[in-house]
Amino acid sequence: MAFGVRIGVEALRTIAFGSITSSYAAVGSATAAPIHLIAFNNATNQNLLVSLDGSTDHFRVVANGFKLLDLTTNRVRDDGLFIPTGTVFYVKDEGSAATSGNFWIEAIYAAGGN
Numbered sequence: 001m002a003f004g005v006r007i008g009v010e011a012l013r014t015i016a017f018g019s020i021t022s023s024y025a026a027v028g029s030a031t032a033a034p035i036h037l038i039a040f041n042n043a044t045n046q047n048l049l050v051s052l053d054g055s056t057d058h059f060r061v062v063a064n065g066f067k068l069l070d071l072t073t074n075r076v077r078d079d080g081l082f083i084p085t086g087t088v089f090y091v092k093d094e095g096s097a098a099t100s101g102n103f104w105i106e107a108i109y110a111a112g113g114n
Contacts, residue, residue: 026054031086034082037107040066040069048098054090072110
């Protein structure tokens with residue numbers, strides 16, 4: 001049986017607590033495809049801020065929490081909202097430096113048939 005769309009999974013993007021400061025730091029490389037679903041996972045002991053441009057605060061991820069964005073629920077490959085190809089994600093602390101843990105990003109995209 002052939003399927004019209006299958007998932008592709010981007011490489012895991014991770015940054016350790018010691019590299020997270022009060023200034024935005026890039027978390028991995030730019031996206032290679034339009035992102036349909038993304039999870040921001042914060043295993044540090046402090047709230048963190050996420051930016052899509054390295055200067056604007058876009059999302060808060062609470063300490064030991066996560067934020068899941070399913071942008072294309074029940075949509076086909078070219079329909080719905082996406083995070084654009086080439087997007088770099090940035091993270092910084094919200095005022096207090098983390099002393100343990102890490103932050104990571106998991107991303108899924110649509111990758112053609114079969």
